[in-house]
Amino acid sequence: MRAPKNEAIGTAGQSFVKGEFEELGWGAVLNPEHDLGTDLWLMARDENRFDLGALVGAQVKAGESYFKSPRNDEESGAVVGWWYAEEKDSHFDYWSEHTIPHILVLRDVKTKTSYWVHITSDIVQSTGKGNKILVPASQRIDESNRDALTAVATSPSRAASLDGSAWGTNWKILHCDRLRYAMIAPRLVAPHPNKGPVLPDATEALAMLIQGRFRDLRSVSSLGVRVETKKIDDPDSYAWQLFDSALKWVETGDLSGFENLGDTTEPCYLAGVAAMQAAAYIEQGEPGRALATIQSVRSKEALGTIDLAWLKSHESRSLVELGRLDEARDLALEVQKLRAVAPNDPTANALVAVTTSIVFDTSGYGVRDIGELIQSIDTATRWWRSQTIASGLEKHFHKQFEKWGRDSSVTWAATDMVWTRLRSATLLAGLSADHSGWRNAMSLLARRELMKANSENAEIILESLTDLLRAGDKDSIVLAVRKYRDDGPTEPLVALVRIIDLESTPRTSLSAALECLHCVGIFAEVESADRHASWLISALEKPDHLRNRLKPLFLIEPALLDSIYGLMRSISAKLKRQIMDHILSLPVVEDQLLARGYGKIVSLVGDGQWTESDRAKLSARKGDNWELQDDIDKVLAVNDPEFKINLQDRIKNGDLKALEIFGNVTELSPDVASEMIEHLVMCIEEQIEKAKNGAYSLGGPEYGQALVVLNAWHRGEARWGAVEILLAEQATHPSHIIGTLHSLGLVAGQLSSTEKARFKPILGAISERPEYERDSVFISLDSSPQSAAKHALLRMFPEEVEDSSIWSLLAGTHRDRVVAASVVGERRWEGDRNLLYSLAKDVHPSVRVAAIAELVRWVAIDAYEPAVTTAVEEQILHGGPLAAARVSGLLLELPKSESRDRLLRSLADHPSALVRSLVADGLTNEKFVPTREIE
Known part of the structure; x- marks a missing residue:
């Protein structure tokens, strides 16, 4: 009997399609006995031939008749696909509603090409007499469509619900995946704490460690303890050795356990150990070692698809840290295939989220998809990590509230749950290669440890500052190092x-x-300072090398200059000379940011260190931005008489910048001072008129402050009336009078009793003004017109200050307490020294500094009293680095005395290079020139 022709075509088509899938590495089985609409069962595999555990059904239609209903492109006329139609709904319903995804394959027997479409209800169209579906011409069964076919295989599978997974009963994990789950999604492996005491296996113990459950691990915390239980088979297995190494790292930061692990051929351990080492190296700021570790393992043949993607994620993270962004993005894109390969694996979803962020961060702004990013990172593992962080912060808040409420109860053997929760969050993020998540969690942990540490915990402070540095949290580390720069201790900064x-x-x-070097470079040892400065100069001379190597997201040159500025007090004479030569060889500096940076460095070189040849080169420079030119002019003004004469001509014409550059106003001739005073009066009158109309020019010089200084030192030309009008005008902006008020307090001794009497009611009215909404751009947080007016008033009339006034100030803000310290120091009543000793212990550094400064002034000017001087030395020592810096500057301004020199000598070995420099100047009687740091 002869078989029908269409049967031959049909069975041949099925065989050909079966062969095409087998060429892709998929398993393919004919379904001749139970064909109700499925010709083939296809077992999906990835490009490494790993079975994905996903099945696809295929219906094959072969022959010319199935290509008689093409759909053409409206513009080009090209065929974009073919319509397949059936009059009955049964087949379409069967395919689209089947629990296993189905594809329809059209086989062109002439071209020997197979086209396919995933049959879903949303693309099936009604014809009125049945249904039809379009089979795209672009979807062939070949390598280029592997990912699309894989996506079909995995798309309809319903993910097992993660609800209730915390108890560990609804989620089953294959043995080969347990280690990865323990490290990325430990709640799915670790026994729940409420199940009571358990004796975990090695993988469960590792999961508990990642959760921060240190107390629960006491029964397995070491080989000796495990042997003693006599209930653990093979307590020294490779898995337990891995746990021991991880515990050692988490508790102490020691990575030697990983280095001493023996070799293993089990793929899951190869991936797990490499991922853990990579995370540890990143925590230590060594992405190069992390990259080498991953690359030594990633080429292993036996690695599973998700484990391989795990390693690629860590490799991508390391490459980003090394500035190799293109390579990192390419690897991250490869990991995105997990969307199709393992859509229901929470660890795979975590890796997809991580690499989506990497792709987003390393792509140009025009190609970023914020919607895709938000959808991708919204995963179960990230939510669990957020819960861990929230739990830790909740504990922290609870402890702070107990402290606020003066809770005196004692909890015995309490675990620091804040630390364990936040440390767990750093591990969860780091092990899943989530760098941004790790940075956030590590910053939270480090900041909490800094808030908890006291001045005696230098090691903890250093570790926490280092963690902040490695997390790249610039804003937080700046706040932290500035606090220690003011308060101490200084050892962690060094x-x-x-x-x-x-x-x-x-x-x-x-x-x-x-930024750390900028803020605390004054505490650098000479060797460290020189090493950093040498690197900075080299980078400054070739910034494109650094820019191309790391591709930083900030302006490189200004940051490098700020770091050099921070180190200037600490570097050797040789390095300082190198920096000076670099500045002298600069081309014209037109960029304002660069000019500002170079100008600050010029100001710290020291006038006497510029040779005559150097000054000639500086003088010959033309065209620099004013930010640099002004600082060069200040150097020239000190050493060049002709230049100073020229400055006086500019001052006479009302040049305020020239007045600032000139320096000591007592050296101005009377006629020059008179002309400038007249100019300032005109500026103040104009400023007041604008203020009355609601117009303000913010920023720039404060005319009233300059006028007060000139009035005080050029009595014959003084115009105090303009200052009175400026201060009395209610419409005047606060930023236009704060400096004026401060200067009035400083020159109180220069004023006559009549002048003081005229200012008294004005200052009193200002001190009683209500608080205003602070303009933080133009007004320091430590300043206010009210406190400045109080200070000026009390310094003008110290004999009128009653104890009740001091008590009122002491009960006020820290600015009020500063005023109290200054006034007490001025009036020197009996018992005031004890009050200053008390204020020298104030929690706010500005109050401590003010009180210590008055004690120093008291001791250095009065007769030498060894016991009192010793007490003051102790106050300076305990007052912090800021107090030492202010005191050393103050002592230079005071008359030479035995007490003064003794106090200076007590600071000769201070950790701050600024303090040591000021002390050296004071002991050698060199002329004192205020620096930016002191001011």
Whole structure:
């Protein structure tokens, strides 16, 4: 009997399609016995031939008849696909509603090409007499469509619900995946705490460690303890050794356990150990070692698809930190295939989220898809990590509230749950290669530890500052180091500057490292300072090298200049000379940011260190931005008489910038001072008129302050009436009078009793004004017209200050307490010294500094009293670095005495290079010139 022709075509078509899928590495089985609409069962596999556990049904239609209903492109006329139609609904319903996804395959026997479409209800169209579906001409069964076919295979599978997974009963994990789950989604592996005491296996113990459950791990915390239980088979297995190594790292930061692990051929351990080492190296700021570790393992043949993607995620993270963004993005895109390969695996979803963020961060603004990013990162593992962080912060808030409420109860053997929760969050993020998540969690942990530490916990402070640095949290580390720069201790700052290595600093930490040097470079040891300065000068001369290597997201040159400025007090004479030569060889500096940076450095060189040849080169410079030119002019003004004469001509014509550059106003001739005073009066009158009309020019010089200084030192030309009008005018902006008020207090001794009497009611009215809405751009948070007016008033009339006034100030803000310290120091009543000793312990550094300064003034000017001087030395020591800096500057202004020199000598070995420099100037009687730091 002869078989029908169409049967031959049909069975041949099925065989050909079966062969095409087998060429892709898929498993394919004919379904001849139970064909109700499925000719083939297809078992999906990835490009590495790993079975995905996903099944696809295929219906094959072969022959010319199935290509007689083409759909053409309206513009080009090209065929974009073919319509397949059936009059009955049964087949379409069967395919689209089947629990296993189905594809329709049209086989062109002439061209030997197979086209396919995923049959879903949303693309099936009604014809009125049945249904039809379009089979696209672009969808062939070949390698280029592997990912699309894989997506079909995995798309309809329903994910097992993660609801209730915390108890660990609804989620089953294959043995080969348990280690990855333990490290990325530990709640699905670790026994729940409420199940009571358990004796976990090694993988469960590792999951508990990642959760921060240290107390629950006491029964397995070491080999000896495990042997003693006599209930653990093979307590020294490779899995337990891995746990021991991880515990050692988490608790102490020691990575030697990983280095001593023996070799293993089990794929899941290869991936897990490499991922953990990579996360640990990143925590230590060594992305190069992390990259090498991953690359040594990633080429192993036996690695599963998700484990391989896990390693690629860590590799991508390391590459970003090394500035190799294109390579990182390419790897991250490869990981995105997990969307189709393992859509229901929470660890795979976590890796997709991580690499989506990497692709987003390393792509240009025009190609970023914020919607895709938000959808991708909204995963179960990220939510669980957020819960962990929230739990830790809730504990922190609870402890702070107990402290606020003066809770005196004691909890015995309490665990620091804040630390364990936040440390767990850093581990969860780091092990899943989520760098942004790790940075956030590590910053929270470090900030909490800094808030908890006291001045005696220098090691904890250093570790926490280092963690902030490696997390790249520049804003937080600046706040922290500035606090220690003011309050102490200084040992962590010295050590922090020592351990910074700019050459190996990763991409996300570089800005924070540079800002650290800017803020606390004065505490650098000479060797460290020179090492950093040498690197900075080299980078400044070739900024494109650094820009191309790390691709930082900040302006490189200004940051480098700020770091050099911070180190200027600490570097050797040789390095300082190198920096001076660099400045002298600069082309014209027109950029204002660069000019500002170079100008600040010029101001710290020291007038006497510029040789005559240097000054000639500086004088010959033309065309620099004013920010640099002004600082050069200040150098020239000190050493060049002709230049100073020229400055006086400019001042006579009302040039306020020239007045600032000139320096000591007592050296101005009377006629020059008179002309400038007249100019200032005119500026103030114009400013007042504008203020009355609601117009303000914010920023720039404060005319009233300059007029007060000139009036005080040029009595014959003084115009105090303009100052009175400025202060009395209610419409005047606060930023236009704060400096004026401060200067009035400082020159109180220069004023006559009549002048003081005229200012008294004006100052009293200002001090009683209600608080205003602060303009933080133009007014310091430590300043206000009210406190400045109080200070000026009390310094003008110290004999009228009653104890009740001092009590009122002491009960006010820290600015009021500063005023109290200054006034007490001025009046020197019996018992005031004890009050100053008390204020020297104030929590606010500005109050401590003010009180200590008055004690120093008291001791240095009065007769030498060894016991009192010793007490003051102790106050300076405990007052913090800021107090030492202000005191050393103050002592230079005071008359030479035995007490003065003794106080200076007590600071000769201070950790701050600024303090040591000021002390050296004071002991050698060199002329004192205020620096930017002191001012």
